[in-house]
Amino acid sequence: MNKEIPIIEDTFVEKEFGTGAVKITPAHDMNDYQAGLRHNLEVIEVFDENFKMGNLVPEYQGMDLKEARQKIVEKLKEIGALVKEEEYIHNVAKCERCKNTIEPKISTQWFVKMKELAEPAIKAVRSDDIKFVPKRYEKTYFNWMENIQDWCISRQLWWGHQIPAYYCQECGHTNVSKTKPEKCEKCGAINLEQDPDTLDTWFSSALWPFSTLGWPNKETEDLKTFYPTNVLVTGYDIIFFWVARMVFSGLETMGQKPFSDILIHGIVRDSQGRKMSKTLGNGVDPIEVIDQYSADALRFSVLSGTTIGNDIRYMPEKLDQAANFANKIWNAAKFIIMNMAPKEEILAFGKESKDAETGKYKTEALKIEDRWILNKLDNLIKTVTRNLEEYDLGIALDNIYSFIWNEFCDWYIEIAKTRLYSENKQDKLQVSFVLNYVFGDSLKLLHPFMPFVTSEIYAELANYNDKELMVSTWPKTKARVDYDENDDIVGKLKEIIIEIRNIRASKNIHPSKKADLIFVTTKYKEEMEEAKEFLLKLGFGKDLKVQNDKSGIPEDAIQIITDGIELYMPLEGLIDKEEEQKRIEEEKEKLHQEIARCEKMLSNPGFVNKAPQAKIDEEKAKLEKYKAMLEKIQK
Numbered sequence: 001m002n003k004e005i006p007i008i009e010d011t012f013v014e015k016e017f018g019t020g021a022v023k024i025t026p027a028h029d030m031n032d033y034q035a036g037l038r039h040n041l042e043v044i045e046v047f048d049e050n051f052k053m054g055n056l057v058p059e060y061q062g063m064d065l066k067e068a069r070q071k072i073v074e075k076l077k078e079i080g081a082l083v084k085e086e087e088y089i090h091n092v093a094k095c096e097r098c099k100n101t102i103e104p105k106i107s108t109q110w111f112v113k114m115k116e117l118a119e120p121a122i123k124a125v126r127s128d129d130i131k132f133v134p135k136r137y138e139k140t141y142f143n144w145m146e147n148i149q150d151w152c153i154s155r156q157l158w159w160g161h162q163i164p165a166y167y168c169q170e171c172g173h174t175n176v177s178k179t180k181p182e183k184c185e186k187c188g189a190i191n192l193e194q195d196p197d198t199l200d201t202w203f204s205s206a207l208w209p210f211s212t213l214g215w216p217n218k219e220t221e222d223l224k225t226f227y228p229t230n231v232l233v234t235g236y237d238i239i240f241f242w243v244a245r246m247v248f249s250g251l252e253t254m255g256q257k258p259f260s261d262i263l264i265h266g267i268v269r270d271s272q273g274r275k276m277s278k279t280l281g282n283g284v285d286p287i288e289v290i291d292q293y294s295a296d297a298l299r300f301s302v303l304s305g306t307t308i309g310n311d312i313r314y315m316p317e318k319l320d321q322a323a324n325f326a327n328k329i330w331n332a333a334k335f336i337i338m339n340m341a342p343k344e345e346i347l348a349f350g351k352e353s354k355d356a357e358t359g360k361y362k363t364e365a366l367k368i369e370d371r372w373i374l375n376k377l378d379n380l381i382k383t384v385t386r387n388l389e390e391y392d393l394g395i396a397l398d399n400i401y402s403f404i405w406n407e408f409c410d411w412y413i414e415i416a417k418t419r420l421y422s423e424n425k426q427d428k429l430q431v432s433f434v435l436n437y438v439f440g441d442s443l444k445l446l447h448p449f450m451p452f453v454t455s456e457i458y459a460e461l462a463n464y465n466d467k468e469l470m471v472s473t474w475p476k477t478k479a480r481v482d483y484d485e486n487d488d489i490v491g492k493l494k495e496i497i498i499e500i501r502n503i504r505a506s507k508n509i510h511p512s513k514k515a516d517l518i519f520v521t522t523k524y525k526e527e528m529e530e531a532k533e534f535l536l537k538l539g540f541g542k543d544l545k546v547q548n549d550k551s552g553i554p555e556d557a558i559q560i561i562t563d564g565i566e567l568y569m570p571l572e573g574l575i576d577k578e579e580e581q582k583r584i585e586e587e588k589e590k591l592h593q594e595i596a597r598c599e600k601m602l603s604n605p606g607f608v609n610k611a612p613q614a615k616i617d618e619e620k621a622k623l624e625k626y627k628a629m630l631e632k633i634q635k
Helices: 030-038 065-078 115-126 135-145 201-205 221-226 236-254 286-293 295-303 316-339 343-352 368-389 393-420 425-446 451-458 489-506 525-530 532-538 577-602 605-610 613-634
Strands: 014-017 020-025 042-045 131-133 165-168 174-176 192-194 229-235 259-265 515-520 541-547 558-562 565-569
Touching: 115 135, 115 236, 131 135, 135 236, 201 236, 229 236, 236 259, 286 295, 286 316, 295 316, 295 393, 295 451, 316 393, 316 425, 316 451, 343 425, 368 393, 368 425, 368 489, 393 425, 393 532, 425 451, 489 532, 489 558, 489 565, 525 532, 525 541, 532 541, 577 605, 577 613
Parallel strands: 020 042, 131 259, 229 259, 515 541
Antiparallel strands: 014 020, 165 174, 165 192, 515 565, 558 565
């Protein structure tokens, strides 16, 4: 007669066989194993954690699971119990590392009820008490939290926080405590064993915002000062693994949010857009990159050109750009430090040149190019500060790069050379001050992105304090100079200089041949006189005149016009007219030939009807380009 079998736990699987009870359980689950023994059940093990067969069927005991499957099929055939065999396709889970099939196995685990914990965490984000940047990633968060399942927090790992549960070996009662109890709270027995499982890694990680600050002691100075934090920076792939769990853990444990903003960045992928992995073998060792290019170059290459929340492609060619930028900064620093006035004189000049009441620089203290670059710096500080506040790191870096490389190095340093090499001590002091000031603030803006090279250089500049760059004051925008952005005179002069260089290059005029520069303007006469030195240097001029009208200008002079300014550059003595005419005729002949070739090809029905559209469009574009070039040469 079958006897009634008591239910030990909901997770137990029990069946009645004859007069005895059978408990089927994995052998590694010692709690079930011991519970079965306490209730006088015969414990039968299907397979152990190494997938060796247990004692369910003695003839297969100790056999590998895969081998046993084949033997069982053969046994079913032998006894006539096999209904049929068929091949079918289905998904088989494989281990990413060893490629073996993953075998599902029922086991006893610890869970956390999540519904009550999830509700305040959802509310915190819905009310914008906690903000996602970009906001679109809220969708991932809500999708997880609003469809939350109870969280399995136990893991069978060797390392981690151990589950704080202690099992009484006498009565089977589970004692939960922060520290090991001296005796069982139910029967008083002292024979207690702690659960061998560890907490899920993400459970431990969820405690990070407060556990690092002294918790569970809630009165520490660190907790009072730094909790809640301001910004969490993380990837979108762990929003539900880590971010959500930190939010509800902080709200539950500390009674307030763990952070205000969640900045989500993309994943660094390879140049083809694939996720880096050991399996694909497309990973990059950062130490090797740093050894070859420097840590600053690696940081720059990963951040430049990125946008918030989007994936980042690792482009090796960007490392060369980054390394070149670091070299550009280093060479600029070397030039400035070697040629500028003594540091103490620069600092004294900065104090003396300011108006005590307004804080602005006195008009006579700075030249037009100085006011231009200081105004550009002010705009850069304003833009980059806003970029960083809005977490547009890639855009901030690109703005800094453009300013340092183009405006400061390519233009202002070149403009400054005439005064740096001047015998006039006041001129040299003026330009040294501006170079030092602008470069110093530029390094401060760049420091979060390229900390090593900027720190090294900053220490050699003239500074008003001896603080390390990392702890120096962030630059602030100030109306330091009077410069009309809407009437950018230096910008107009730059356009003229670029056009002069283009004309000289197109006419093969040697740099040693200097030209007369005749400016016609009524609006900018004072500014032109002030900019005379750098206009002559950068415009390859031997003499500069500023006049109200076009009187006395040679007929062969080349004309360059910009808003409010006209430049005339006589060609007398600059070029050999016969040679130039010969060159132009040769160029015209080549263009006529190319135009005829394109027109012949495009009028050929065989080509038009058979060639790919892209090829036809390409030939049409060439024809238009050649015609435009011919028109320009003829003019």
